[in-house]
Amino acid sequence: MTVTASVPRTPRAATLRKQEAILAEAERQFARFGFEGVSLDSIAAALELSRQNLLYHWPSKEELYRAVLDSVMDEWLANMNAITQAGEPRAAIQAYVADKLRFSRERPSGNAVFTREMMAGAPRYADVLKAQVMPLLHADVARFERWADEGRIRRLDFMHLMFLIWSSTQAYADLGAQFSLYMGKPALDDADFERARGLIVNLIWRSLAV
Amino acid sequence: MTVTASVPRTPRAATLRKQEAILAEAERQFARFGFEGVSLDSIAAALELSRQNLLYHWPSKEELYRAVLDSVMDEWLANMNAITQAGEPRAAIQAYVADKLRFSRERPSGNAVFTREMMAGAPRYADVLKAQVMPLLHADVARFERWADEGRIRRLDFMHLMFLIWSSTQAYADLGAQFSLYMGKPALDDADFERARGLIVNLIWRSLAV
DNA sequence: GTCTATACCTGGATAGAC
DNA sequence: GTCTATCCAGGTATAGAC
Numbered sequence: 001m002t003v004t005a006s007v008p009r010t011p012r013a014a015t016l017r018k019q020e021a022i023l024a025e026a027e028r029q030f031a032r033f034g035f036e037g038v039s040l041d042s043i044a045a046a047l048e049l050s051r052q053n054l055l056y057h058w059p060s061k062e063e064l065y066r067a068v069l070d071s072v073m074d075e076w077l078a079n080m081n082a083i084t085q086a087g088e089p090r091a092a093i094q095a096y097v098a099d100k101l102r103f104s105r106e107r108p109s110g111n112a113v114f115t116r117e118m119m120a121g122a123p124r125y126a127d128v129l130k131a132q133v134m135p136l137l138h139a140d141v142a143r144f145e146r147w148a149d150e151g152r153i154r155r156l157d158f159m160h161l162m163f164l165i166w167s168s169t170q171a172y173a174d175l176g177a178q179f180s181l182y183m184g185k186p187a188l189d190d191a192d193f194e195r196a197r198g199l200i201v202n203l204i205w206r207s208l209a210v
Numbered sequence: 211m212t213v214t215a216s217v218p219r220t221p222r223a224a225t226l227r228k229q230e231a232i233l234a235e236a237e238r239q240f241a242r243f244g245f246e247g248v249s250l251d252s253i254a255a256a257l258e259l260s261r262q263n264l265l266y267h268w269p270s271k272e273e274l275y276r277a278v279l280d281s282v283m284d285e286w287l288a289n290m291n292a293i294t295q296a297g298e299p300r301a302a303i304q305a306y307v308a309d310k311l312r313f314s315r316e317r318p319s320g321n322a323v324f325t326r327e328m329m330a331g332a333p334r335y336a337d338v339l340k341a342q343v344m345p346l347l348h349a350d351v352a353r354f355e356r357w358a359d360e361g362r363i364r365r366l367d368f369m370h371l372m373f374l375i376w377s378s379t380q381a382y383a384d385l386g387a388q389f390s391l392y393m394g395k396p397a398l399d400d401a402d403f404e405r406a407r408g409l410i411v412n413l414i415w416r417s418l419a420v
Numbered sequence: 421g422t423c424t425a426t427a428c429c430t431g432g433a434t435a436g437a438c
Numbered sequence: 439g440t441c442t443a444t445c446c447a448g449g450t451a452t453a454g455a456c
Contacts, residue, residue: 015439032330036247039431051432053440061432112329118388119322120242134392160402160409163389164378171377178328179373182344192370199370206416225421249449263422265451 019057021047027068031112035065035124062124069117069125072110077132079103083140089153090205092143097169097200104173105193111173137162153208161204168200229267231257237278241322245275245334272334279327279335282320287342289313293350299357300415307379307410314383315403321383347372363418371414378410 025046029038040061044054058064079099086092104111117125137159144158172179172193180188235256239248250271254264268274289309296302314321327335347369354368382389382403390398 034244034247034326037244037330040433041431050441052434052442055433056439059433115384116244116326116329119326119384120247121387129388130391137392156412157405157409159393160406163381163385163406164410164413167377167381167385168374171373174325174329175373175377177331178339181340182347183369195367196370196373199367200374202366203374203413203417207413250451251449260423261450262424262452266421269451271450 015057022049022054022057022064023068023071026064027072027109027113030065030068031109031116034116034120035061040064065124068110068113069128072107072114073128073132075107075110076103076114077136080136084136084143089144089147089208093204093208094201097165097204098197100165100169101172101193101197101200104169104176105188108173108176111170115170115174151210154210156207165200165204169196172196225267232259232264232267232274233278233281236274237282237319237323240275240278241319241326244326244330245271250274275334278320278323279338282317282324283338283342285317285320286313286324287346290346293353294346299354299363299418302353303414303418304411307375307414308407310375310379311382311403311407311410314379314386315398318383318386321380325380325384361420364420366417375410375414379406382406 022043025043026038029043029046040051040054044051047054054064058067079102080096082095082099083092086095117123118129122129140162141158144153144161145155147153148155148158172188176188179192180186183192232253236248236253239253239256250261250264254261257264264274268277289312290306292305292309293302296305327333328339332339350372351368354363354371355365357363358365358368382398386398389402390396393402
């Protein structure tokens, strides 16, 4: 009899850690090059794995891609309740913009994967976007409308306002590399995000305030 | 002797028209699926050409891709002088936002190809972006600074203001399909662009006006 | 200028040994 | 759970006939 049998060779924790590493690397690469621009080989190579090993953990490239999107969506949904939860318009704007920018700062790749998917017409994720994002958007717009009805904010085109908030904050994830290049620095820092936050919030609030 | 020899079989005009058709189709496909997501076959098929014929007109896929970017850049540079040319801040903002949105409306694919390239870190076009776009951006910021010095506008962070103008207008090209889907219509129409223009201009001017 | 044929490679995915 | 071997589709690009 050997002692090896009693020792668990591949603890579940290690496997989970590896799968998370794969997800993270996949997210990074999909963000830059899109679904078709990434090969399983390039993901595996970055982690010093073989492509075959990677396919052991996910049945296909597409499943891996959807797993990345699911993971981002989970975090996004957990963070993006700012407007509908807030009881007060100004606080809602401040919280929403700050949350969105923080998400852009902390998970730029995850954000960019989404943008790419949407630019392509969401061929692999339209169902989730329509089921999850669209209702949130309409709820936010409705909340603004109610505040306008109550005379607490001026009435703007709130749908397009949401598009502006969304695109101007998202850009700090998708185009952060370009922005920093144009400003002559290696990467965006906390101060840049703080300046962006201040500018966006002030711009919006100056137009909303009665 | 035959008469055919005296008749030019392939007039230059037809060739040019074909090359323009190729460029246009390539732009449309690169916009949606990115450089790697597009095959020469799919471009050729859409034009009812063979891939080989396509490669007769351009030496390689990469050359075709750069030709698309060059073509977009030419038009962009011709349109984007609004701020530096205007003598008056409010007119400058109005013209700039209107021009940028019009460009998003008239050439959404061209705009999207650029966004994709920048998201990837401009692996195939960084030289041109640095040489052409960056000086324009800094000139625009400098113009705002001068107007602020003269007390004609309030001082904001003009670099980030440019980022906001850029991203919020660009979104109507890159994400137009998503926006229209969220609004429950088949495509964005003139009224949508007009609403976007009004919102963005008003938002900015309310913060700039002294 | 356009076509057929072909070279050559990359990439996703499966089978099976260990 | 990881590796080697292999299959096969699709892709870029070139050669050469017409």
